[in-house]
Amino acid sequence: MSITVSLIFAILLSACGQAAQPTIKIGVNAELTGDIPKVGEGTKYAAELWLEDIKAAGGLEVGGKKYQVELIIEDNESKAESAVAANTKLITQDEVLVIVGPQASKQAVPAGEVANNYETPMISPWSTNPNTTKDRPWVFRACFLDPFQGPVVANFVTEEFGFTKAGVLYDVASDYPKGLAEFFKKAWEDLHGPGSVVAYESFTTKDTDFSAQLTKIKDAGAEFIFTPQYYNEVALIVKQAHQLGWDKPIVGSDSWGSSELIPLCGADCYGLFFSTHYAAAGATGKTKEFIDRYNAKYGYVPDDVGALTWDAFGLVQQAIQNCGKITGDVKTDRKCIRDALAQIKAYDGITGKMDFTQGNDPIKCAVIVKISDQGEFTFYKSVCP
Amino acid sequence: MAFFFQNVVNALQWGSFYALIALGYSMVYGVLMLFNFAHGDIFMTGAYIGFFVATLFVGLSASGILVLPNWLILILTILLSMFLTSFVGMLVERIAYRPLRGAPRASAAITGLMVGIILETGNLAILGARRQKFPELIVSQTYNIGDVSVTNTKIMIVLVSIGLMVALHQFVRRTKWGMAMRAMAYDFVVVPLMGVSINLIAALTFGLGSALASAAGILFGIAYPVLDPYMGILFGWKAFVAAILGGRGSILGAALAGFLLGFIEIFVATIFPSTLRDLIAYSIILIILTFRPHGFFGEPYSAQLRL
Numbered sequence: 001m002s003i004t005v006s007l008i009f010a011i012l013l014s015a016c017g018q019a020a021q022p023t024i025k026i027g028v029n030a031e032l033t034g035d036i037p038k039v040g041e042g043t044k045y046a047a048e049l050w051l052e053d054i055k056a057a058g059g060l061e062v063g064g065k066k067y068q069v070e071l072i073i074e075d076n077e078s079k080a081e082s083a084v085a086a087n088t089k090l091i092t093q094d095e096v097l098v099i100v101g102p103q104a105s106k107q108a109v110p111a112g113e114v115a116n117n118y119e120t121p122m123i124s125p126w127s128t129n130p131n132t133t134k135d136r137p138w139v140f141r142a143c144f145l146d147p148f149q150g151p152v153v154a155n156f157v158t159e160e161f162g163f164t165k166a167g168v169l170y171d172v173a174s175d176y177p178k179g180l181a182e183f184f185k186k187a188w189e190d191l192h193g194p195g196s197v198v199a200y201e202s203f204t205t206k207d208t209d210f211s212a213q214l215t216k217i218k219d220a221g222a223e224f225i226f227t228p229q230y231y232n233e234v235a236l237i238v239k240q241a242h243q244l245g246w247d248k249p250i251v252g253s254d255s256w257g258s259s260e261l262i263p264l265c266g267a268d269c270y271g272l273f274f275s276t277h278y279a280a281a282g283a284t285g286k287t288k289e290f291i292d293r294y295n296a297k298y299g300y301v302p303d304d305v306g307a308l309t310w311d312a313f314g315l316v317q318q319a320i321q322n323c324g325k326i327t328g329d330v331k332t333d334r335k336c337i338r339d340a341l342a343q344i345k346a347y348d349g350i351t352g353k354m355d356f357t358q359g360n361d362p363i364k365c366a367v368i369v370k371i372s373d374q375g376e377f378t379f380y381k382s383v384c385p
Numbered sequence: 386m387a388f389f390f391q392n393v394v395n396a397l398q399w400g401s402f403y404a405l406i407a408l409g410y411s412m413v414y415g416v417l418m419l420f421n422f423a424h425g426d427i428f429m430t431g432a433y434i435g436f437f438v439a440t441l442f443v444g445l446s447a448s449g450i451l452v453l454p455n456w457l458i459l460i461l462t463i464l465l466s467m468f469l470t471s472f473v474g475m476l477v478e479r480i481a482y483r484p485l486r487g488a489p490r491a492s493a494a495i496t497g498l499m500v501g502i503i504l505e506t507g508n509l510a511i512l513g514a515r516r517q518k519f520p521e522l523i524v525s526q527t528y529n530i531g532d533v534s535v536t537n538t539k540i541m542i543v544l545v546s547i548g549l550m551v552a553l554h555q556f557v558r559r560t561k562w563g564m565a566m567r568a569m570a571y572d573f574v575v576v577p578l579m580g581v582s583i584n585l586i587a588a589l590t591f592g593l594g595s596a597l598a599s600a601a602g603i604l605f606g607i608a609y610p611v612l613d614p615y616m617g618i619l620f621g622w623k624a625f626v627a628a629i630l631g632g633r634g635s636i637l638g639a640a641l642a643g644f645l646l647g648f649i650e651i652f653v654a655t656i657f658p659s660t661l662r663d664l665i666a667y668s669i670i671l672i673i674l675t676f677r678p679h680g681f682f683g684e685p686y687s688a689q690l691r692l
Contacts, residue, residue, distance in 0.1 A: 035613075037514030172660045202660045206619055208609040211395035212654035212662075219388045232516050232611050239610070244391070245527055245534035264518045264611055 022328035023068045024060055024320065026313075027090035029101035029111055034078025035205070036230050038260040039103050039126070039305050045298050046309035047071055047100065049290075050317075060317065063325045072096060076107050083107035087114040087122070095330050097320070098122070098337050100312050103305055104230075104255075105129035105176040112139040119331070121338040123315060125308035126277075128254065129179045133360040138338055140360045142312040142349070143277055144385075146176075149253060150183025152366045152383045153275050157224060157251055158191055160273075165198045167222025169213055169237060171229060172202035180228040180253055198222050214241050228253040235264035242268055249273065257304045262375035270373050277304040278351045279369050279379035287350040304351070311349035318344060387532030392655050393648075398539045398608060400647020401546035405601035406624035407631060407639040408553060409594030415570045415634025416590045419490065422497030423477060424598060425621015426504040429614065430473055431599025432519075432606050433508065435466040439520045439603075459522040463545070463603055467596035474595025475588045482591075483584065501618070508614040516613050519606030542604045549600055550640045553593065557636065562589060570634060630670055632683025642681060646670070 028047050032040035051071055059066035072094045076083035083102045090096045091114070099115055099122040102108045108127035115122035116136040123140040124132055128149060133139045157163055166188050170181035185197050199220035201213035214237070217225055227237055227250060234256055241250060252274035262269060280291055280301045290310055294302040302310075319340035320326070326333055347354040354362035365384040369377045406428050413421045421427075442458040445451040453461070481496045526537045557563035565586050569576045577583050606612060627646045631638025649669055654662040674680070 033509060033514040037516075040514075202658065204660075204663065206615075208605075208611075208616070209395075209399050209651075211399070212392060212651045213659050215388065215391050215395060216655055216659075232613070235518075235611050236609050239525075243525055243527055243534065243536045243539070245529055260516065264516060266518075266521070 021065065021067055022326055023070050024062075024326060025070045025072060025094060025096040026316065027087075027094060027096035027099040027101075028071055028073040029076050029083055029086045029090065029099055029107070030073060031078040031103055031107065032073075032075035034076075035232065036078050036104060036258075038231070038258050038303070040075065040078075042258075042303045042306035043101060043103055043125070043309045044073055045294065046302065046306040047073065047313060049294060049297065050310060050313040054317075060320065062321055062323065065325075067326055076102050076111070078104065078107065080106055080110045083111040084114050087111045088118075091115065091118045091120045096120070097326075097330065097333050098316050100125065100309065100316060103127060103309075104174075105132060105179065106174050108132045108141075109175050112136055115139055119338075120334050121319075121341055123312045123341070125312040126254075126305050127176070129175050130361075131175070131179075137342075137360070140315075140341055140356065142308045142315060142351070142354065142362065143254070144364045144366055145361055146180045146183050148385060149275055149366060150180055150185075151187035152368075153184055153226060153251060153253065154187035154191055156273070156275065156368055156381075156383065157226075157249075161224065161249065163223040164192045164196055165221055165223045166192075166196060167199040167201070167217035167220060167225045168197055169201045169203070169210065169217060169225055169227045169229075171205055171207075171233070173205045176255065177228045177230075178202075181226075184226055184228070208236055210237055210240050211244060214244050214246065218244060218246055222248075224249040224251055226251050228255060230255045231258040231261040232264060234261060234269070235266075238265055238268045238272070254304060257369065257377060259300050259303050262371070266375075269371050270375065272371050273380065274369055274371075275366050275383070276369050276377075277364070277367065278307050279367050279377055281372075281376045281378045286348075290350050307351050311347075311351050311354070314349055315341065315344060315347055315354065318347060388655075390531075390533045392651050394533060394535055394539060396648040396651035397543050397644070398647075399651055400644035401543050402601050402605055402620070402643075403624050403627045403646045404640045404643025405546050405549065405597050405604075406621065407627035407643045408550065408636060409598050410625050410628035411631060411634055411636060411639035412566075412590050412594050414628070416566050417482075417569075417587055418573070419482065419493050420497065420625070421477075421482075421591070421594070422494055422621070422625075423481075423500035423504065424497075424594065425617035425619075425624065426501040427470065427474055427477070427595045427617070428598040428602050428605075428621060428624075429508070429612075429617030430504055430602075431466060431470040431595065432602030432612055432616065433512075433517070434469050434473075434599060435462055435603035435606055436517055436519055436612055438462045438465050438469070439522060443520050443522075455522050455524075462522070463600055466603055467599045470599030470602075471592035471596040474591040474598075477595075478588055478591040483587070486583075486587075501621075505614045505618070512614070514614075516611050519603075519610040519612060521610070522607065538607055542608060545600070545604060549597060550636070553597065554636055556593070562586075566590060626667070626670060630673065630680050632680030635680070635682035638680055638682035 030040040030043040054069050060069050074086035076086045103126040105127040108124040109131045112132050116138045125142045128146045170177040199217040254276040256274040257276040319337050322340040323336040344356045352364040368380040370380040372378050409424050439462040481500045485493050528535050565581045627642040631642030649666045653665045
């Protein structure tokens with residue numbers, strides 16, 4: 001009898017002891033609905049997988065104490081204004097210590113402004129546009145930048161195919177494709193001289209017919225098309241290009257790397273190349289471990305978004321732990337996490353090594369992926385800065 | 386020259402979608418004097434219904450229960466989806482518009498917007514945000530005539546669209562139902578006195594318009610196989626512009642204006658930087674409307690339906 005009572009007391013006490021500890025709240029700003037829902041899904045799944053590990057360990061250990069972690073996932077509907085609203089809510093209402101996301105630059109650029117203004121650390125796993133972190137000490141990212149990715153693609157095509165005339169098709173109303181198209185154009189013209197981008201065609205978000213633009217590109221004598229678009233548009237662009245008799249290469253960027261691309265695009269996309277953050281097929285070590293776990297749990301190979309989100313959470317965890325303690329005062333803790341993030345040196349993530357001591361953008365290698373005839377994203381070559 | 390003809394081919398395909406959807410706007414306005422702003426979303430619903438019907442047949446065919454050739458699946462998909470979507474249209478009329486008959490026109494217009502949002506978000510809630518890929522029912526074959534590339538799907542889309550428009554015209558001109566529709570368009574008050582049921586004709590009009598939107602949705606799915614819940618919004622607006630440009634209530638006008646819109650959009654994009662496409666295209670249409678405020682075949686206030 002007395003044993004039972006003391007047991008109950010012990011449990012009650014330990015429960016009380018835990019409740020007294022402040023919970024670590026982490027906000028996730030994800031594209032769950034809207035134009036790129038698969039990106040939001042990858043974010044959510046990777047975040048939940050990370051939380052699973054923390055829960056299994058009985059909490060996140062900071063300075064010898066274990067803290068409970070709570071994830072607050074907000075949908076930004078793949079819209080800039082909703083991403084801003086989601087960040088504002090996470091910061092002011094939920095009082096999160098750090099935010100992971102948004103993923104796409106269209107959302108991450110405006111959302112980063114909010115996080116920076118409220119002095120809350122934010123890390124975007126997937127946003128490659130320079131403006132996301134530019135002049136924003138509180139905003140970080142876990143991937144390489146478009147000023148790096150643009151030349152990577154330009155150099156790759158030059159070396160691989162020996163082409164000199166490029167055609168570009170991009171969405172003028174979205175930060176990511178617009179920025180990357182510009183960086184690519186500049187890199188290409190540096191290599192092959194002015195006028196070597198023979199067609200520089202744009203469209204607007206939600207367009208489905210690209211026949212006029214593709215006809216122009218074809219007519220201008222382009223040897224390949226570079227299209228830094230999201231997977232759902234890629235499926236339409238590639239198919240329409242083929243229907244217009246286009247049989248030359250179409251090259252893409254990291255926004256292609258979604259597991260949804262092949263289901264939507266089918267055989268039209270086989271044999272094409274794109275630059276990205278990691279290649280799932282042929283991965284080894286920790287990367288493979290993550291892929292296998294994710295695949296076993298959710299039934300498909302994770303996209304680069306999932307892998308980068310996993311790394312972003314790893315970085316956040318490291319920063320919180322490096323902080324040494326959680327005071328419970330939101331302002332102090334946020335400041336401490338930001339400073340700890342900025343000091344992370346050579347973090348060994350599943351998408352490569354990351355170092356924030358030179359600024360808020362890590363310097364990482366890019367991977368060129370070739371889509372195989374089975375629709376797999378296979379590693380083709382690695383390009384380092 | 387090949388460049389020009391290539392764009393003519395592109396524009397014919399693009400315009401046929403506008404034309405088919407514009408017909409639905411035009412008919413409903415002609416008969417009921419009401420703009421059904423949910424029509425773009427009925428186009429989306431029709432595309433999704435087509436997607437499910439096609440997937441069902443493809444699945445049955447693959448599992449050996451009912452082996453059908455793909456062309457037959459396509460015909461069955463179009464017919465069955467048109468039939469099913471017409472019920473969606475009639476349901477919308479029954480639930481959302483009929484109780485508002487006689488209410489201020491603005492109420493009906495706003496109701497249409499709400500129905501549209503319900504259809505979009507309903508789709509989102511049921512199917513989730515994932516994109517659906519329309520099954521490939523016909524293997525796309527590219528034919529090169531000189532430097533002009535034409536695919537079998539493009540030819541089929543344009544022919545089926547024109548066929549449906551002719552069929553609609555015949556229906557309205559040659560059947561008793563069509564006569565009732567025209568009569569109602571002519572005089573809303575006297576027609577019921579002749580023993581014609583307003584409710585029946587209203588439902589029929591909505592049903593026909595929705596069936597055409599469904600056909601447009603399926604053809605759209607064949608040409609642009611990525612479906613999403615919001616695909617009908619912008620498309621619906623533009624088709625609405627075509628309906629106004631053709632003259633409210635005119636079938637011929639809606640069809641012609643739909644194709645014209647396709648041509649303007651495609652050719653503006655080929656001549657100017659494509660960023661300016663909609664800006665210039667819709668400025669041109671605005672100018673046309675300043676000179677012909679009732680559209681090509683529209684007339685002020687009397688005899689709205691020139692079927």
